[in-house]
Amino acid sequence: MASSQFDQLTGQFLRAVRDAGGGLGAVCTACVRVLPVRRAAIVLEERDAGMQPWCASDEFAERVEHAQATAGEGPAVTAVADGVPVVITDLSADCEPWPGFAEALSGVPVSGSLFAVPLRLGAIRLGVVDLYRESVGRPGPRLLSASLHIADLVTASLVLATGDDAHQWAQPLSSRWIHQAAGMTSAQLGIGIPDAYARLRGYAFTHGLSLVEVARRVVERSIRIEAE
The missing domain is CATH 3.30.450.40 (GAF domain)
Known part of the structure; x- marks a missing residue:
């Protein structure tokens, strides 16, 4: 061009x-x-x-x-x-x-x-x-x-x-759910944050759900990621 x-x-x-x-x-x-x-x-x-x-x-x-x-x-x-x-x-x-x-x-x-x-x-x-x-x-x-x-x-x-303009570029709710769910899972299982994200992703993949749906349910305490 x-x-x-x-x-x-x-x-x-x-x-x-x-x-x-x-x-x-x-x-x-x-x-x-x-x-x-x-x-x-x-x-x-x-x-x-x-x-x-x-x-x-x-x-x-x-x-x-x-x-x-x-x-x-x-x-x-x-x-x-x-x-x-x-x-x-x-x-x-x-x-x-x-x-x-x-x-x-x-x-x-x-x-x-x-x-x-x-x-x-x-x-x-x-x-x-x-x-x-x-x-x-x-x-x-x-x-x-x-x-x-x-x-x-x-x-x-x-x-x-x-x-x-900054507020219009703020992190979306779906992303905030994922970070909050990782923090909760890290605290509950006594694991590092990277491992907590991996557990959330693994649960989502195993159960045929999206990562954001799993995160939302963890935050709402309708599911809990269990220790392996």
């Missing part, structure tokens, strides 16, 4: 974020408005908890992101670890590199393609913007170039969010 096209895309994206009300949810909406994609999600890397979804443009994307969080693996995890975009050309058939993610998705009707674009500032790994298309196949070079530019804008927004 030429410099003028990047400038035009920047203006379109910032206007779309403003029109959608600002904040992280508006960023997901803006991605769908300015890129030829059907849906979008942003997942951020949280200490010990791993990659967690912070926003999604619809329920389809939200289900896929929670499957990644529950499995602890998937295209977003790989993208942020390797620092390069990761493409799933067909969500219904091409998840073999991540067997846990594929199994977590097994009960979810999925279709189309996904590409995960890392959000990085130098050596700092923030997370990923996941972009979904209804068609299968790899994104073309123009779409990939535009997506990398949008990822840079999202990264800048995350880093620069301060003052009155």
Whole structure:
């Protein structure tokens, strides 16, 4: 893309974020408005908890992101670890590199393609913007170039969010449940926080639940993670 096209895309994206009300949810909406994609999600890397979804443009994307969080693996995890975009050309058939993610998705009707674009500032790994298309196949070079530019804008927004804007980028309730549940499990079982997250993820995987659903039930004390 030429410099003028990047400038035009920047203006379109910032206007779309403003029109959608600002904040992280508006960023997901803006991605769908300015890129030829059907849906979008942003997942951020949280200490010990791993990659967690912070926003999604619809329920389809939200289900896929929670499957990644529950499995602890998937295209977003790989993208942020390797620092390069990761493409799933067909969500219904091409998840073999991540067997846990594929199994977590097994009960979810999925279709189309996904590409995960890392959000990085130098050596700092923030997370990923996941972009979904209804068609299968790899994104073309123009779409990939535009997506990398949008990822840079999202990264800048995350880093620069301060003052009155900061509350709009606050940690979502689902993520707070997971951290609280890990703290409770750590205290109850006398184990470290990383092990507590692993126990929560293992319980979710074994019982066919999402990580956030298990965390919510632990916080509400409707289930308790038992010692092995």
